[in-house]
Amino acid sequence: MYRNHILYLLEKYQTLVLVGETGSGKSTQIPQYLLEAGWGNKGFVIGITQPRRVAAVTVAQRIAEERGSILGQEIGYAIRFENFTNAESTRIKFMTDGYLVQELMRDPLLLKYSVIVLDEAHERSLYTDISMGLLKKIQRKRADLRIVIASATLDAEKFQQFFNQNETDDSSLDTATILSVEGRSYPVDIMYTSSPVPNYLDATVNAVQKIHETLPAGDVLAFLTGQDEVEKALRRLIDYARDQSGSGMKLMVLPMYSNLPAQDQMKVFQRMGKNTRKVVLATNIAETSITINGICYVIDCGFHKLRAFSADSGIDGVVVAPVSQASATQRAGRAGRLRSGKAFRLYTETEYNKLPQASVPEMQRSDLGTAILQLKCLGIDNVLRFNFPSAPSAKTMIRGLDLLYALGAIDDFGKLTEPLGIRMADFPLEPKLARMILVSGQYGCTDEAITIAAMLQVKNIFHSPPNRKLAANKAKRKFAVKEGDHITLLNVYDAFISNNKSSRWCQEHYLNYKGLMRSLTIREQLERLLKKFKLPLKSSEGDVDSILRCIVEGFYGNAARYHPSGCYRTIRDNNELHIHPTSVLYSTKVQPWVVFHEILRSGKDYMRDMTVIDPKWLYELAPHYYQYGTEREIAAKRLKVDHSEPT
DNA sequence: GAGCACTGC
Structure with a gap:
């Protein structure tokens, strides 16, 4: 070639x-x-x-x-x-x-x-x-x-x-x-709608039915934005397929998204019988990460979910956005890998022409704390002048630098600190967790710190099957403690170890066995890093306060206070926050002060993984961050901010 | 009473 x-x-x-x-x-x-x-x-x-x-x-x-x-x-x-x-x-x-x-x-x-x-x-x-x-x-x-x-x-x-x-x-x-260099794929006919579609979910369902009723054999791949939409469309199309049974070709409808258990994901790769048409309803996982062979028809709703980072609020989230022309081309191309195919775009050609050529690079829509830390470690002192193919905004860069400064990773001159900053760059973790672990020696709880960090890397430790929610909740409450989610996760891990890492025990307690095994591996890696830095593995032996203080060392920037209006507000920027229903603090009595691991944006801003704190710790451990010394003054500052904002 | 696409050290 x-x-x-x-x-x-x-x-x-x-x-x-x-x-x-x-x-x-x-x-x-x-x-x-x-x-x-x-x-x-x-x-x-x-x-x-x-x-x-x-x-x-x-x-x-x-x-x-x-x-x-x-x-x-x-x-x-x-x-x-x-x-x-x-x-x-x-x-x-x-x-x-x-x-x-x-x-x-x-x-x-x-x-x-x-x-x-x-x-x-x-x-x-x-x-x-x-x-x-x-x-x-x-x-x-x-x-x-x-x-x-x-x-x-x-x-x-x-x-x-x-x-x-x-x-x-x-x-x-x-x-x-x-x-x-030329590709080897086959031509794909692109079809547009003649007028804008009011509801792309309805339109997707209709398009699948129309293909099935009017076009020759060939599998269908439909792109939607999220798990929720995939499941909704799935239910409707399964009903449709049932009504159709007996008349000609059969229809097999399958979901595909990253959260789907592996054995269910595998089903989309299976070949169907000659008399069955396969329909895969997928998120953008099928755009790049996986390739399904034998697709002849693609349906593109014109939207996808993208990570978005706001440099103003520091909140990382995911938003539904129109696809780019490049994504639309990539999606359509999925129909031409076997023979020539057809792509149905659920938008007009005029709308297509108005789409951006390419999505904004990830660099320009992410929190850059970790990336800046790594660049500094590679000797790039002036990251603001680093030659990126697409430079991120100065605001995002400054936000990242601010965070690293607050965490003690860089000094007044923007230089990596020795040894803290250099060690933080060595951790395969976000800077906040890296700091938490690196200072845990001073609190005598390195053991607990790496366990908590490892557990936070795995999502969905608690399993909650829709039909057994009550039992699952009850099982979860057995591990829950009043201090919050971090210590609860620690309990779960300890219990998992004392029950010999039994998968059966996990099943009985509605815990995610694979997830726990993964955090075990991650924890081993973190343990090796502790050794490298000559930090002895030490347990606090039940002294919970030390662990909590240690968490605050990394997460004081993520502190929030309960507000009379019935929600929480961040101490620093006064942003409105809510408790995520998966938090163990969701159903307990209101705690006035908390730190949280991350914010999840979906309609409202939710705090995920929270821990109750004593507000004194904030100015004890981070006086440089909370310039106002006393609780009263913090409250006064908060009030001032409130007055200046019409609510 | 929520549910986030994906990826990486």
Whole structure:
């Protein structure tokens, strides 16, 4: 395929932007071309990054198989917790883009590598963008390092300009170039509605029925925005399928979203009998993360859920937003992998033309605390001037810097503190939790701190099947304590260990066994980090106050106070907050002061994972953050803010 | 009485 062309351009240019549809085979072919052309000689390694762990593993597996080699030798992969590479023999190394950033801490100029391929760059994941900024810097010092950016069409020129070091008008001096490779997919007919659709859920259900009644055999993939919508549409289409039974072709309707248990997810990959049409109702998980073979018809509602971060309130949330043209193209393409297909867009062509070309990169809609910490650790002192492919707003950057300063990770000059800041960057956790763990030695509760941090990484520890909610709630109350969710999670973990990590015990107590096993692994990793920093593993032996104070050390910025209006308000910004119904504090008597782990935005702003605190701790532990010394003064400040706001 | 797409160290 474009073998010689690619190799020629890589000799001539430092950076090659390779444009081609996903699934065109380039992920597996290009690394092998590079290897055969000698880019893996003299001990050099060819590195390929992927935004997702599974992709890194499966592509590595596929190539190893093609070449008849054992995975972990010539072909290897490295992702968090798993390193299947061999220091001497590995020539092609797959990794996640996050892993590459981590690798840079050990090998700042990537001297081991001759080529780095950033695959799926058009997705613009947070770490792909960071990698691009860092690689550009490295290239100035290492003219021999080659970079391949593999992307879908839209961003190609932007990437080429970003990496091009030629500042003259003479294009023969360019250091970056673009090459388009053709995909192997089949044409897809795009259909639009003739007028705007009032309700895309109804329209999706109707479209499935119409396809089933009027179009030839072929499976259907419909994109909706969330679990809720998928389940709603599912119920209606199952009813429809039942009414249809007996008349011609059967209909098999299946849901697909990330929260769905693995065995149910697997069902969408099963092949149906000849007389059955499969309909998959999916979230955007089916846009990039998974590929279902045999889809001939795609229905695109025109919306998806996206992470959104507000630099003003510091609240991270998810919002429903119109898709971009790039997403719409990607969705439609899912119909043309087997033979030519049809994509039904539930919006007009005029509406399509008004859509943004591409979604805003993740970099520009995330909290950047962790990312800034990592950049500082890599020697980027002035992150505000760092060359990102799409720079985040100054406000977001300052918010991130503020947080790191408050947590003691950086000093007055923006320099990483020693040892706290440097150690925080080493933790695979958000900065608040990293600080909580690193100071836990002073509270004699390192043991409890890493357990709590590990438990907070896993969502849905408590299982609540819709038909047995009452029993599940009762089971949960057995672990619940008045101090709140953090100590409750600690109890659950301890009980899990003293019951020999029994899956049966979990089932009886409505606990998520897999989730608990995962927090066990994460906890082991954190324990290793404690050892690395020579912090002894020590339990507070039932002294709960020490643990609570330790939590406040990391989370004083997330403090809230009960407000007479019947909800909570953050101390710092006076934002309205509510208790999430999954909190153990939801059904107990009102506690005036709390800290929370995170805010969940869905209609209202909910605090998830809360702990009751003594307000004195706030100014004892964080006088620099709460400038007003006494509780009375904090209250006075709060009142002042209240008066200035019409409510 | 809620339910968030996805990903990563």
